[in-house]
Amino acid sequence: MGFLQRSLRARALTFIVLLVIVPVGIIGYIAYNSGRQSIENEVKGHLESVAILKEHEIENWVEHMGHTLTWLATSPQIGNDTAMLTTYTTSDPEYLVAHESLVAELTRMTALGHMSPVFLLDSTNGRIIASSDVVWEGKFKELEAYFIQGKNDTYVSDIFHSLTLGKPTMVVSTPVKDSGGQLLGVLAGHADLEPLSEMMMERSGLGESAETYLVAENNLLVTEHQFGSESAFKTWVFTEGVSRALNGESGTSLYLDYRDEPVIGAYHWMEDMELVLLAEMDQTEAFAAVNRLRNTIFIMAGSLVAVAIAAGVLLTRQIISPLTRLTEYARRVGKGDYTAEIEIRGKDEIASVASDVKSMVGQLLQMQEKLLTSERLATLGQLSGSISHELRNPLGVIDSSVYYLKSKLKGLDEKTLEHLDRIKSSVSGSTAIIESLLNLTRMKEPQLAKLDLAAVTSDAIDTSRVPASVRVVKEFPEHEVTVSADGGQLRMAFKNIVKNAVEAMDGKGTLTVTVHETAKGQAEVTFVDTGVGIAPENLDKVFQPLFSTRAKGIGFGLSIVKMIVDKHGGSVEAESKLGKGVAIIMHLPLYSGENKEGISNDQEV
Amino acid sequence: MKKTISVAVVVAIILMTGMVTGCGSAEVKKLPDEVTVQLKWIHQAQFAGLYVAEKKGFYAEENIDVILIPGGPEITDGIIPDLVKGNSEFAITSGDRLLKARSEGKPVIAIAAIFQRNPYVYLSLKESGIERPRALEGKKLMVAPDGEILHAAMLQRLAIDPNTIEVIIPYERDVTPLITGQIDAHMVYRTGTGLAFDETGYELNVIWVEDYGIRGYGDTIVATEQLIQQDPELVERFLRATMKGWRYAIENPDEAVDFTLEYAPTLGRERQELMMEMQTPIIHTGDVAIGWMEDSTWQGMYQMLLDGGVLAQPIDVAEAYTMQFLNKIYGKAE
Numbered sequence: 001m002g003f004l005q006r007s008l009r010a011r012a013l014t015f016i017v018l019l020v021i022v023p024v025g026i027i028g029y030i031a032y033n034s035g036r037q038s039i040e041n042e043v044k045g046h047l048e049s050v051a052i053l054k055e056h057e058i059e060n061w062v063e064h065m066g067h068t069l070t071w072l073a074t075s076p077q078i079g080n081d082t083a084m085l086t087t088y089t090t091s092d093p094e095y096l097v098a099h100e101s102l103v104a105e106l107t108r109m110t111a112l113g114h115m116s117p118v119f120l121l122d123s124t125n126g127r128i129i130a131s132s133d134v135v136w137e138g139k140f141k142e143l144e145a146y147f148i149q150g151k152n153d154t155y156v157s158d159i160f161h162s163l164t165l166g167k168p169t170m171v172v173s174t175p176v177k178d179s180g181g182q183l184l185g186v187l188a189g190h191a192d193l194e195p196l197s198e199m200m201m202e203r204s205g206l207g208e209s210a211e212t213y214l215v216a217e218n219n220l221l222v223t224e225h226q227f228g229s230e231s232a233f234k235t236w237v238f239t240e241g242v243s244r245a246l247n248g249e250s251g252t253s254l255y256l257d258y259r260d261e262p263v264i265g266a267y268h269w270m271e272d273m274e275l276v277l278l279a280e281m282d283q284t285e286a287f288a289a290v291n292r293l294r295n296t297i298f299i300m301a302g303s304l305v306a307v308a309i310a311a312g313v314l315l316t317r318q319i320i321s322p323l324t325r326l327t328e329y330a331r332r333v334g335k336g337d338y339t340a341e342i343e344i345r346g347k348d349e350i351a352s353v354a355s356d357v358k359s360m361v362g363q364l365l366q367m368q369e370k371l372l373t374s375e376r377l378a379t380l381g382q383l384s385g386s387i388s389h390e391l392r393n394p395l396g397v398i399d400s401s402v403y404y405l406k407s408k409l410k411g412l413d414e415k416t417l418e419h420l421d422r423i424k425s426s427v428s429g430s431t432a433i434i435e436s437l438l439n440l441t442r443m444k445e446p447q448l449a450k451l452d453l454a455a456v457t458s459d460a461i462d463t464s465r466v467p468a469s470v471r472v473v474k475e476f477p478e479h480e481v482t483v484s485a486d487g488g489q490l491r492m493a494f495k496n497i498v499k500n501a502v503e504a505m506d507g508k509g510t511l512t513v514t515v516h517e518t519a520k521g522q523a524e525v526t527f528v529d530t531g532v533g534i535a536p537e538n539l540d541k542v543f544q545p546l547f548s549t550r551a552k553g554i555g556f557g558l559s560i561v562k563m564i565v566d567k568h569g570g571s572v573e574a575e576s577k578l579g580k581g582v583a584i585i586m587h588l589p590l591y592s593g594e595n596k597e598g599i600s601n602d603q604e605v
Numbered sequence: 606m607k608k609t610i611s612v613a614v615v616v617a618i619i620l621m622t623g624m625v626t627g628c629g630s631a632e633v634k635k636l637p638d639e640v641t642v643q644l645k646w647i648h649q650a651q652f653a654g655l656y657v658a659e660k661k662g663f664y665a666e667e668n669i670d671v672i673l674i675p676g677g678p679e680i681t682d683g684i685i686p687d688l689v690k691g692n693s694e695f696a697i698t699s700g701d702r703l704l705k706a707r708s709e710g711k712p713v714i715a716i717a718a719i720f721q722r723n724p725y726v727y728l729s730l731k732e733s734g735i736e737r738p739r740a741l742e743g744k745k746l747m748v749a750p751d752g753e754i755l756h757a758a759m760l761q762r763l764a765i766d767p768n769t770i771e772v773i774i775p776y777e778r779d780v781t782p783l784i785t786g787q788i789d790a791h792m793v794y795r796t797g798t799g800l801a802f803d804e805t806g807y808e809l810n811v812i813w814v815e816d817y818g819i820r821g822y823g824d825t826i827v828a829t830e831q832l833i834q835q836d837p838e839l840v841e842r843f844l845r846a847t848m849k850g851w852r853y854a855i856e857n858p859d860e861a862v863d864f865t866l867e868y869a870p871t872l873g874r875e876r877q878e879l880m881m882e883m884q885t886p887i888i889h890t891g892d893v894a895i896g897w898m899e900d901s902t903w904q905g906m907y908q909m910l911l912d913g914g915v916l917a918q919p920i921d922v923a924e925a926y927t928m929q930f931l932n933k934i935y936g937k938a939e
Contacts, residue, residue, distance in 0.1 A: 126818075135736045138763065140818035143901050160892035163722060163813050168891055218894045218935075233891055234855050 008323075009316040016312040020304045028297035035290040040264060043206070043286045044252040047266035050204040051279040054212050055268055057199050062172070062273065065191055066154045068113035069174045073187045078105060082120060082176050082184040085129050099130055106132040115189030120176065121147050123185045136164070141188075146173040150186040156273060159193070159222050161233065168193060168222070168233045197223045197232070209263075209282035215242050217274045227259055241267040245276040254283065322350045326357060333361050373544060388434040395434070399427045436560070446486030446567050450591045453481040453523050454515045460494030461513060469508040476515050482591040483523045485568055493564040496557040497527045497584050504531030504582060522570075523588040534576040542574050561586075637670040638839055643684050643693040645824055648675045648869035650880040651796065652697065654719070654888075656864040657857075658850025667842035673868070685711055685827070694832060695843060700822030700906055701754070707925045708916040712830040715926035716844055717896030719851070720823025722887045723815040725752045726799060728783065729790040731808035738817055742769040744789035747776050752792050752814075754913040759819045761912070780805050796884040803879055821906040822898065823887070833927065844896070844930045851895050855885055894935050898926055 072078055084098030106118040110132045119131035126142025141147045149155035150173030157171040173188035200212050200223040211226040219242060221235040228235070240255035245267040257263040257280055265280040284291075325342060332340035344354045402424045406412075412420075454476040461472055483490075501511050509530035518524050534542060543562035558574075561584075565572040570588040644652050655673055658664050664671045674693065676684060685706040688696040696713075703715050727746075729735040735744065738759060748756045760767050773788050778798045783791045784805060793799040795811075802809055815821075826847065833840055854861035858881045865877050889895055900923070907922045 138737050138739065139816040140762070142818065143820065143899075143905065158892035160890050161886040163886055164816060166886075216891070218892075220891060234858075234885070234889070236852055236856065 009313075009320055012316045012319075013309060013312045016308045016315075017305055020308040021301065024297070024301045024304055028294075028301060032290060032294045032297065035293055036287060039286060039290055040254070043264045043281055044266065046204075046206055047210070047264060047279040047281060048252055050206065050210075050212060051266040051268045051277055054199060054279070055270060055277055058196065058214075058270070058273065058275075058277070061195060061199065062156055062191075065113050065115060065172045065189065066156070066174065068109060068115075069118075069172055069187050069189060070154055072105065072109055073174045073176045075105075076179075078102070078176060078187070079178050079184065081105070081130075083178055085120075086122070086184060102130040103132065103134070106130060109189065113189060114192045114195055115172065116192060118187070118189040121150075121173075121186040121188060123151060123175075123183045129185070139164075144171070146171040146188055147186055149173070150188060151175055151183055158274060159216060159233075162190065165190065170196075193223075200224075201226075204279065207281055207285050209285040210280070212277065212279045215245075215276040215278065217246065217276075219246075221258075222275065225258065239265075239278075241265040241278050241280070242276050245269040245278075319350060322354060326350075326354050329354075330357065338365060384437040388437045392431065392434055392438075395427050395431050399424065399431075402427070436557075446489050446564070448484045448486060448568075450482055451485050451487050451490070453483050453485075453525065453588070456485070456487055456490050457494055457513060457515055457525055460491045461498055463491075464495050464498040464502075466498065466502055466511075467507050470502055470505060471510045473510060473512040475512065477517070481515055481517050481523050483568075483588045484591040485588060486564075489564045489567070493561045493586075494525070494527075496561050500557050501527055501529035501531065501582070501584075504533075505529050506531070509581075517590065518587070521590060523590050525586045525588070526583055528581060528583045530581045533580050533582055534574065536576075539574050539576060543572065558584075635668060637665070637668045638842075639670045639672070640664075640695065640839070640843055641672045641674060641693040643674050643680075643687060643696040644676045645681070645684065645697040645699070646676045646797075648673070648865070649872060650862060650865045650877040651824065651884065653854040653861040653865050653881060654851030655847060656850070656868055657854045657861050658846045660864045660867065661850065661853060663846040663849045663853075664843075667846045669839075669843055669846060671843075685713055688713060688827065688829060691829075694839075695826055695828050697824050697826055699751070700825045700903070701910055703825055703827055704903075704907055704910055704920070704922075704925055705915060705917075707920045708918050710917075713827045714830055714833055714924070715822070715825045715827050715898065716833070716840060716930050717826045717848070718822035718824075718898045718902075718926075719826065719896060720884070720887050721890050721893070721897070722823070723755065723813070723819055723821045724795040724797075724823045724884075724887055725749065725755050725792060725814045725819075726795045727790045727792050727812040727814075728799060728802050729810045729812075730783065731810055733789055733810065735790055736810050736812070738763050738812060739765060741765070741790060745771045745773055745787070746790050746792065747773050747782060747788050748792045749794060749798075750776055752794075754910060754915055755814050755819050755821070756792060757913060758909045759814050759817050762818050796880050796887065800876060800879050800883060803883075804876070818905070819909065820902050821909070822902060826896075837929070841930050841933055845934045848894075848896050848934055851888060854881070855889050855895075858882065858885070894931070896931055897935075898928060898931070 081098040081102040084094055085102070088095035088098070090096075102120060106120065109118045110116045117131050117133035117136050119128045119133075119136055121127065121141055122129050126140050126144070126147045128136050128139045128141065131137050144157075146155055146157045152175065154174040155172070157173070159168050159170045161167070162169045170191040170193060171188050172191055173186050175183055176185045176187050177183055196214070200214060204210050204212065209226075213225045214222040215237045216222050219236040219238055221232055221237050224230065224232045235258070237258045239257055240253060241257075244251065244253065246269070248269050250268045252264070252266045254262065254264055257265065262283040263280040264283055264286050265278055268277040270277055322345065329340055329342040342354055342358055344351050344358065402420055406417075406420055409416075458474065458476070461474070466472060498511065505511070511530075512526075512528045514524075514526045514528075516524055542558050544559060562572055565586055565588070568588055570586060572584065572586045574582055574584055576582040642655065644655075646652075648656075652673070655671070659671050659673065676697075684696045684698050685702065687693055689711055697719070700715065700718065703713060706713050727735070727738070727741065735741060742765060757767065759765075760770070773782070778793075778801075780801050782788045783802070784807065790812075791798075791802075793802070795813075826844065828840055858878070862874060862877045862881055865881075866872060866874060869877075893899075903922050903926055907916075907920070907925075910916050911919065
């Protein structure tokens with residue numbers, strides 16, 4: 001179970017196999033069972049009719065013998081002859097004549113009735129007084145049931161072993177009476193059991209293993225069965241079929257036969273003959289077709305399972321192996337290997353998960369970069385803040401000292417004055433740098449207010465030092481573009497851009513400043529110069545602190561711009577072609593009355 | 606931990622119930638009952654059913670340990686007295702000897718008849734033309750001592766004058782007198798001396814005394830009234846196993862001979878096979894179950910013995926045999 005829970009493949013395979021096995025199993029079971037049932041019913045019906053047919057055959061055979069004997073017994077000739085034999089003694093010529101005539105009749109009967117020998121019994125003592133086989137004459141049969149019963153009516157004996165005949169036999173007997181109904185003797189014949197065996201052995205056309213046989217009341221096998229030679233009369237059969245029939249039942253059932261072989265059997269209790277008639281067929285033969293079906297179902301199920309497993313393996317491989325690759329990728333990235341790559345195959349759900357993961361990793365990397373930048377910025381800010389603070393005072397001292405010197409020292413020569421001015425100008429340059437450093441570090445959260453973007457831009461340009469050789473083109477819209485911004489910070493940003501542009505144009509060129517509202521609902525300010533431009537590989541870096549392509553400046557300008565814009569929730573980017581100038585494009589959110597931040601700021605103000 | 610404990614408890618319970626039921630179901634097996642059977646004659650196929658029952662474990666199935674004691678010429682007369690003394694539980698003797706013993710007041714009862722038919726026959730050479738008893742008139746004959754009553758009874762029944770037949774003595778259990786022409790017919794036990802004649806290869810005429818109304822049971826299983834009264838269940842078990850043995854012997858004659866030869870290793874196989882073949886229709890008639898007994902046959906035998914004057918005093922034949930065990934074994938209502 002644990003394995004199933006751990007392995008997606010195992011679960012998927014189990015599911016697929018079940019999906020195949022269960023319906024195939026159910027259908028197979030139903031098909032097999034109904035097939036088996038219908039065959040069973042068919043065979044049972046067939047065996048039943050075979051049994052009935054054979055039973056009739058036996059009855060006809062016995063009846064024929066009975067009729068033959070009765071016909072003979074009731075003929076006047078026999079009656080007369082019998083009467084003569086009982087009247088006269090053996091030495092009388094009348095006796096001899098009657099005896100001769102009787103023996104002739106009896107002999108004729110053996111051929112007609114399939115009986116041998118046929119004989120006449122003295123009704124008073126059971127002695128054989130005439131027989132088709134003369135050796136039998138003189139024998140006493142007074143205790144035999146066929147004599148005792150035969151005095152009253154036509155009688156069919158059990159099958160028994162005759163010592164004289166040396167084989168099993170059956171005796172049919174019938175009374176011989178005179179015209180007055182007076183009993184004269186008993187006519188009896190030993191039935192030849194050959195026809196009985198033949199009847200039983202005769203194929204029923206049902207199959208190789210189908211057979212019919214007779215079993216006596218004492219479980220003794222009476223006719224040969226198909227399997228085993230000469231078992232008749234020396235084998236006892238104790239099968240379910242026999243015991244049921246001996247209980248007086250007739251019907252069909254599935255049971256083990258005398259070989260302990262499972263058979264379908266029909267059993268009939270033949271009341272008159274006290275015999276059990278069995279018609280049986282091996283289940284293996286009867287059910288061969290349905291067993292073939294069962295095997296086919298097994299093979300089919302086996303192949304289906306194999307196919308299902310193969311399909312399942314393929315399918316799960318398609319799912320699992322991208323997942324494995326994804327896991328491997330995630331693990332490598334997690335360990336800090338940012339060079340890890342993942343190949344995205346296909347367009348399915350897994351591919352989209354992989355591509356999401358990939359882009360997430362990309363974003364994470366960017367975020368990390370940003371984090372690093374701001375950290376660098378913060379450290380730099382703190383450092384430069386404290387340095388600037390320390391430097392500002394000495395610079396102030398220098399500045400005021402220069403002023404003092406200039407005012408106190410009259411009549412200074414040109415050279416000295418020039419040097420004093422150079423000191424003063426260097427001090428003010430240094431102060432400017434320190435100011436901008438301090439701006440960077442002191443940058444506060446913007447105090448948002450509703451502002452006219454064009455006005456702020458215009459103000460920033462006007463207060464910047466732009467040489468006359470630089471033409472400034474303002475392309476402002478007729479209507480106001482209002483933003484929610486900190487005016488001071490925004491102006492500082494614009495001034496930095498203007499300063500950068502002027503420097504990039506080396507003091508001459510055109511600066512085009514555009515303000516408008518974009519289709520996406522943002523305020524856009526662009527500054528396009530005609531300066532030297534920036535190499536494409538450096539475009540991303542221009543907003544990083546301490547990046548500068550120029551000898552002059554320390555590269556804070558645009559990073560301050562970026563910081564301000566970020567704090568306003570806007571964006572800024574640079575576009576350029578080397579030698580064709582630079583375009584700085586800034587997007588800011590438009591003012592909206594519902595701006596919570598703005599409102600809260602207004603309230604603060 | 607909890608799970609482990611509950612599993613242990615379940616296992617313990619299963620083990621305990623197993624032991625308890627094991628003790629309950631394994632009833633203390635009773636020691637097998639020792640049963641001694643005195644056979645009528647020496648070990649030979651005549652008693653194949655008993656050998657089969659022993660060797661195939663049919664007696665063991667009935668929890669019986671059987672000892673089969675062979676008989677012989679000098680033992681024959683002592684079989685019933687020994688049984689009465691308690692030297693054996695069961696004995697195999699002929700039906701007529703049982704009736705004689707009853708008339709002498711011996712408390713013995715027949716419980717099954719193995720030889721359903723009278724095995725005495727008159728054998729003659731084919732060319733003699735002696736096919737019927739009447740043909741014995743004027744002929745020389747040897748008559749088995751045990752068969753003298755039967756011989757006399759048959760002649761009487763067929764109204765043949767005994768003086769017309771010359772009985773040669775002493776009786777010989779040998780083929781020579783007939784083959785050499787010293788006698789014309791030889792009255793023999795079909796499955797005894799009779800077999801020697803089959804082995805000569807001569808074609809024979811066989812006259813069964815049974816065919817002429819001289820019926821009788823040959824080998825019969827007898828027990829004392831005392832045993833039947835005191836331990837009928839043992840008698841039933843013994844008889845059931847014996848009957849099963851006989852049925853098996855008839856179904857598998859070769860195997861039955863194998864078992865016979867284990868008891869009688871000095872005997873020739875062919876003779877035993879022949880004996881088995883010849884006795885089968887006598888034991889197994891087909892129309893009645895093995896061992897079955899009919900009152901008419903007992904009555905016929907009794908009448909014959911009474912007429913022959915060999916009985917000390919008249920007896921009630923119905924008391925000489927009992928069907929109570931056969932009825933039980935073959936599931937018949939009493």
